[in-house]
Amino acid sequence: MRIVDPTSGTAPEDTVAVVAAADGAAGALCGLSNSKPGAHDILAAIGRRLADDHGLGPNGLEAKPSAAVGADPALLDHLAAQYRLAVVAIGD
Template identity: 60%
Template sequence: MRIVDPTSGLGPADLTDLAELPAPSSGTGVLCGLSNSKPGATVLLETLGRRFFEQHGLGPMTVASKPSAASGAEEELLDHLGAQYRLAVVAIGD
């Protein structure tokens, strides 16, 4: 697992390689978003999804959500996303 966190200076490697990755055999795509269910998270993920598509050819990005911002993501959801996608973008801000 490679974690990219722009707030701590961990920038992404060349994302063009990701566009060439095949989707998992049981999956639907390369890219997904995971919303923490706070206000604005879905809009942030949708905007990032458009940019990933326009600039890197990744997409379309599916967006999943946790049931509540007050609790962590259920293991079933994380396992599902891990089996379906190669890259996840997590929105944790308001």
């Protein structure tokens, strides 16, 4: 028997890349926390230890305003323009 696939639809478009950092980016690495307890602490510690152990810096730390909502695209673009690398804490 022929049925209509209940999962069918139009496939998503390719992911749009955020703005890349210029060569003269202000920072090396930025942590981005999902605002859940613990995530901020872990990212802060990673940033400190990368600077202390490997001289990687300067490092920043940002957070979503709330774990209940997605990150503001403007924040992502801002971070992408300011830093070469990001460590993102998601899902806890």
